[in-house]
Amino acid sequence: MTTQAALIASIKEQTLLAEITALSGWDALTGMPKDAGHFRADIDAYLAEKTFQVATGAKRQQLLADFKQDASGLDAFGQLIFAKAQKDFDVTGKLPEKDYIDFQRTLSEAQDFWAQAREANDYTIFQPYVEKIIAYLKQFIPLWQTNEATPYDVLLNQYEPGLNVAKLDAVFDELKAGIMALRTQLQTDGTTPDSHFLSRRITKDQQKAYALAASQRLGYDLNKGRLDDTIHPFMEALNRDDARITTRWDEHNFQMAVLGIFHEAGHGLFEQNVAAKYDDVRAVMPISMSIHESQSLFNEVMIGRSKAFWQAEYPKMQATFAPTFDDITFETFYRGWIKTEATLIRTEADPLTYPLHIIIRYEIEKAIFNDNVPVADLPQLWRDKYQEYLGLTVPDDLTGILQDIHWAGGSFGYFPSYALGHLYAAQFMATMKKTLDFDQIYASGDYTPIFAWRREHIWQHGGAVDPGEILVTVTGEALNPKYWLDVMQQLYATAYQLPHARG
């Protein structure tokens, strides 16, 4: 008879393979010698094949089929794991094996051509691959589709279970209108802060010393993590005792690494604090992107842009950076720290303009899958939207449609998670403020109550609960962009000294 232990043993094998794959991925982006890529590709391909076999092979299929027929041998935990494993299987297991393999090959080629197109600053080099990837996805969507209303809903659901285009349209419309109104207000009634001092030289060692100390105060455990240099920062978790973060440095822009490390440490905090009962089954219980981002952005924006936090932290940072900021008062520092400016590049955007970058991508992706807009039209669509929403003229493909790797990786439907992370973070913050006195906590220098709240209400659940469900359970309300807009209104009204600014 098939037992729960057999199911868990099979998933544990998948989890161990995922850990090795993660370790290889982390190494490739941090310390791997430049010439080792070719051999490493063989190792990664081998691991991917093994993982595919374990996750979708005959043994797994038998286990799932047995429990589908008779689930009486499963306790509550077993039922959860079974549902997650079935869902994990459906993403790849429902596709014909040959198509799946061809699709993976197309993706790896597409990434090379994306890089070539970037080098030549010419979208047309990448365009045939985008067309191919979209054609594959349009072929897969009916195989994945269950009760989703539109083709794009199917893609969205793979990253953000439970959310759909109808709900997201309403949320993003409100968000877009709110951001654009606030930006207009800042331009007409606001006093733009001076932020020149932010480019004063701070050595990498000074930046590292401050950012790591502050991240540890927020709870990131360096006995279960580490910080390395990379080009595009990320967090990679092997397991809850090994959640590694990375960053990049610019000695004339310390804000980038400080907020970047806060962000990645937020991802690391989540992974370090998932309940031990999920150790063996992590592979089929990925934490949804939006909830993960809500925790990195909680560190970066809700804490890392908060006035009360910096009131406590600025003297510590000044001491670490001494004497460079000795002549900058706290008020001057904080106003400069919050300054907002539209940028062409999404990853360089500040919190206020960031969601507009996501809304642009969301609207384009929806146009591709639900309105069948031709791929050749996308660069113009991109330029039009940047002009309309951010007031920016896109000069070329490199700073326009070629800036993100996501489409080359086939990740259509993924972008909205980033904006949702911002919204969730603010909604959690509003709930936390009902029971936690943040001003008092920051002033005390002991941030444990914030850590404890996040661990109890969010982190320990890992990927067990869908994001929409966590949000309702924790905040008592479905997704509501009002909380984020309130936070932004308050932050920027203060920094830009708007006439009716609240403190």
Ligand SMILES: [Zn+2]
């Ligand atoms: Zn992140």
